Amino acid sequence: MSVPTVGGARLRRPNYRRRRNLGEAAALAFSVVVLIWTLTPIYNIVQVALEPHGDVFTNDVFPSKPSFESFWIVVTQGYWYLEYFWHQFGNSLYIGVATVVITLSVGSLASFAIGRMRIRYGWLVSNAALLTYVIPASFLAIPFYRIMGFYGLSNNLWSVIAAEVTFATPYAIFIFQQYGVSIPIELDEAARIDGASPLQVYFKIYLPLMAPAMVAVGTYALLLAWNEYLYQFLLLSSKKSMTVPVALAQFLNSDEAPWNYMMATAIVYAIPPVAIYYAFRRRMTAGLTMGGVKG
Amino acid sequence: MADVQVLRTAEAFAIPSDVKARRRPWRFGLQGSEFTWAIAFVIPYAALFLAFVAYPVLYGLWLGREPALYTELMSEPIYQRTVVNTILYLGIGVNLKMFGALLMSGFFMRRGWWVKGLLLIYVLPWAVPALPSFISIHWMLNGQWGLLNNALYNLFGVDGPGWLETSRWLALGSVIASHIWKWMPFWTVILLAGRMAIPQELYEAAEMDGATGVKRFTYVSFPLLANLYLVCTLLSTLFTLGDFNSVYFVSGGGPALSTHVLATLGIRDAFEIARPDLGVAVVMSALPLMIPLVILLMRKLHTTEVQL
Numbered sequence: 133m134s135v136p137t138v139g140g141a142r143l144r145r146p147n148y149r150r151r152r153n154l155g156e157a158a159a160l161a162f163s164v165v166v167l168i169w170t171l172t173p174i175y176n177i178v179q180v181a182l183e184p185h186g187d188v189f190t191n192d193v194f195p196s197k198p199s200f201e202s203f204w205i206v207v208t209q210g211y212w213y214l215e216y217f218w219h220q221f222g223n224s225l226y227i228g229v230a231t232v233v234i235t236l237s238v239g240s241l242a243s244f245a246i247g248r249m250r251i252r253y254g255w256l257v258s259n260a261a262l263l264t265y266v267i268p269a270s271f272l273a274i275p276f277y278r279i280m281g282f283y284g285l286s287n288n289l290w291s292v293i294a295a296e297v298t299f300a301t302p303y304a305i306f307i308f309q310q311y312g313v314s315i316p317i318e319l320d321e322a323a324r325i326d327g328a329s330p331l332q333v334y335f336k337i338y339l340p341l342m343a344p345a346m347v348a349v350g351t352y353a354l355l356l357a358w359n360e361y362l363y364q365f366l367l368l369s370s371k372k373s374m375t376v377p378v379a380l381a382q383f384l385n386s387d388e389a390p391w392n393y394m395m396a397t398a399i400v401y402a403i404p405p406v407a408i409y410y411a412f413r414r415r416m417t418a419g420l421t422m423g424g425v426k427g
Numbered sequence: 428m429a430d431v432q433v434l435r436t437a438e439a440f441a442i443p444s445d446v447k448a449r450r451r452p453w454r455f456g457l458q459g460s461e462f463t464w465a466i467a468f469v470i471p472y473a474a475l476f477l478a479f480v481a482y483p484v485l486y487g488l489w490l491g492r493e494p495a496l497y498t499e500l501m502s503e504p505i506y507q508r509t510v511v512n513t514i515l516y517l518g519i520g521v522n523l524k525m526f527g528a529l530l531m532s533g534f535f536m537r538r539g540w541w542v543k544g545l546l547l548i549y550v551l552p553w554a555v556p557a558l559p560s561f562i563s564i565h566w567m568l569n570g571q572w573g574l575l576n577n578a579l580y581n582l583f584g585v586d587g588p589g590w591l592e593t594s595r596w597l598a599l600g601s602v603i604a605s606h607i608w609k610w611m612p613f614w615t616v617i618l619l620a621g622r623m624a625i626p627q628e629l630y631e632a633a634e635m636d637g638a639t640g641v642k643r644f645t646y647v648s649f650p651l652l653a654n655l656y657l658v659c660t661l662l663s664t665l666f667t668l669g670d671f672n673s674v675y676f677v678s679g680g681g682p683a684l685s686t687h688v689l690a691t692l693g694i695r696d697a698f699e700i701a702r703p704d705l706g707v708a709v710v711m712s713a714l715p716l717m718i719p720l721v722i723l724l725m726r727k728l729h730t731t732e733v734q735l
Contacts, residue, residue, distance in 0.1 A: 159537060163545050166531075170549055173608065176574045177563040189572050193581055238471045245468035249457060257469060260476050262728065266662070266721050267484075268669020270690045271710045274697045275487035276479070283478075298479040301472060330464035359556040362671050366698070377558045381676075384562065391566060398559030409554040410547075 181395035202396035224375040231296040231357035232350045239304030244334050247312045261302035269299050277366050287369050295363040300353040311345035351412045355405050376401045491707035505684050513688045520603045521667050525660050528614035535619050553612040561676035564605050591678050595685035598678040606673040621655045661724045689713050
């Protein structure tokens with residue numbers, strides 16, 4: 133599938149061209165299959181969201197009379213499940229921003245000490261981070277939930293922030309260490325000889341040069357916190373402290389199941405991360421593959 | 428939370444640090460107050476790790492310390508089915524996904540604007556948050572009102588089955604397909620980056636020696652990608668083991684609790700039937716699989732560092 137087969141070298145030209153056209157046609161057909169596979173669930177979200185209320189239980193493949201009513205209901209919080217929608221949206225945003233800020237500061241400070249200052253036993257910290265990275269987060273959820281109770285953080289946004297930071301920081305430390313290798317250590321040394329304190333080296337040399345990695349990790353942490361569900365579901369219980377995904381999943385438990393409102397909510401919730409993803413896609417990939425998978 | 432967490436990490440891990448040798452500490456080592464500063468810089472992360480990783484892990488081990496819990500689990504039919512599901516989910520899901528990603532990454536090496544355009548659309552499942560997509564798939568597979576059966580009926584006049592309501596195997600298959608739908612694009616992007624890093628000259632040289640078509644793949648691409656592929660598969664196995672969202676939102680463990688995996692059953696036992704110790708035991712029973720995987724992965728990442 134990967135490469136159009138280029139048979140033996142002695143093929144006559146017309147034959148070769150026919151083969152290539154055939155290959156091109158096959159690739160096109162394959163693309164159509166991939167498109168359908170990829171887009172069907174996403175089309176389904178849009179289709180259900182565009183159905184006017186009450187018309188969800190139909191056998192249509194296309195909405196009979198598309199309407200934006202559901203979106204209007206969501207935006208104006210016109211349904212009892214959605215009464216705190218913007219408040220919950222704000223909670224999601226708050227958690228996201230706090231996670232980014234804390235992850236970036238904790239992660240960059242640690243990688244600076246390990247990677248640049250080469251503190252003794254720094255490898256212990258790296259290994260701890262690597263270990264955290266490979267342990268599935270959902271496996272830690274039960275004790276984590278209990279411990280948040282001990283810390284007196286139940287139903288508090290900060291418990292979620294703590295969870296997101298815990299699982300985003302290991303990734304940050306790796307990226308920073310990998311990226312930091314490309315910054316000459318001589319810069320740090322020159323600054324030190326001129327009498328800069330480690331704090332100054334960190335702020336004036338390390339951070340500015342790490343900007344691309346910071347963008348990549350920041351985006352990663354923001355999306356992680358925005359998209360994550362399990363911890364937010366377990367740790368936040370009141371309507372006012374909930375985040376959007378938790379509220380969204382609550383719909384599922386209601387008897388009435390207003391599917392069109394739910395899907396409209398889902399779209400409003402999904403737009404920011406998708407936009408951010410596509411906006412920073414190139415930068416993230418470029419920044420990370422730079423030293424990346426090349427030999 | 429494997430969710431976005433996965434985001435391009437394999438790439439980050441896959442770095443051959445040829446530069447490592449010339450990395451050295453600040454000249455003359457750390458002096459005087461610098462050492463204090465270094466300690467102060469590490470403390471926030473150390474505190475974070477102790478408070479939110481080490482403590483929960485130890486507390487979890489303590490919660491699941493009773494051997495009686497495990498004998499109780501073993502005799503439970505739900506648990507036995509869950510173990511089978513988890514093995515199938517990992518065995519089929521991960522391998523299909525990774526092999527599919529390998530093929531897709533080859534496809535995306537083609538030239539042409541529409542292939543690039545397709546790639547942009549193809550990564551959409553990964554860019555969209557898990558929750559909306561999985562809820563959508565859940566509704567799409569509804570036997571009576573779902574889009575899939577509507578389409579089957581309108582196109583072919585076939586009455587589709589209730590994908591999630593009737594049979595365990597259909598439901599489990601749907602969950603695996605949803606997982607692949609969501610995560611294959613991510614691994615495709617990783618493997619694509621791996622393929623792009625293979626120098627073009629290698630292919631040219633191989634072509635001179637007569638390696639074209641399939642041979643090109645078996646003698647050039649695959650040997651160079653094998654290590655990356657292995658590391659990605661290991662990572663993906665661990666992430667899939669902890670995948671909560673696909674199962675929870677697509678099948679919800681149903682019909683009749685027959686499609687749970689360890690990650691969802693643990694949460695169910697701990698919070699729905701209020702037996703946290705049992706929930707922890709469910710999760711801990713994955714350790715015999717997890718520990719070797721983790722050791723293997725950490726070694727791979729440390730020693731070989733995926734050379735291309």
